[in-house]
Amino acid sequence: MATHTLDNNATLHVCVTCGFPDEPRPGLILHDRIAALMTEDEPFALKPVTCLALCGDGCSAAATASGKWGYLLGRLSPDHADDLVAYARLYSAAATGTVMPSRRAPSLKDVVIGRIPGLEPAA
DSSP states (O other): OOOOOOSSEEEEEEEEEEEEETTHHHHHHHHHHHHHOOTOSSEEEEEESSSSSSSBBBBBEEEEEETEEEEEEEOGGGGGGGHHHHHHHHHHHHHSSEEEEEEOOGGTTOEEEEEEEEOOHHH
């Protein structure tokens, strides 16, 4: 499982533990598909996480960066990988982290579960 990191602090966290232990984990598949789509110069990092507490809502991810709103995304599947890469690029470029629904892929229209105030950048 690859972890991409860059100097930019925008990060897409993907839960890799959703699913049933005796089956391929959809979150891990989603993470790996995103990793395969990423280029070396992406403006965001990709990190696996062990639980985003959305177990009943399909795969989940979170977009975070210091000084920006953080977004919790649910109702995802491995088929959302392409659109999540595009979303993470938009999130990275947005001053506040806000990616309006009109700028998101249609498949991501209803995936925002919540948003969290960002931490202030370190001094």
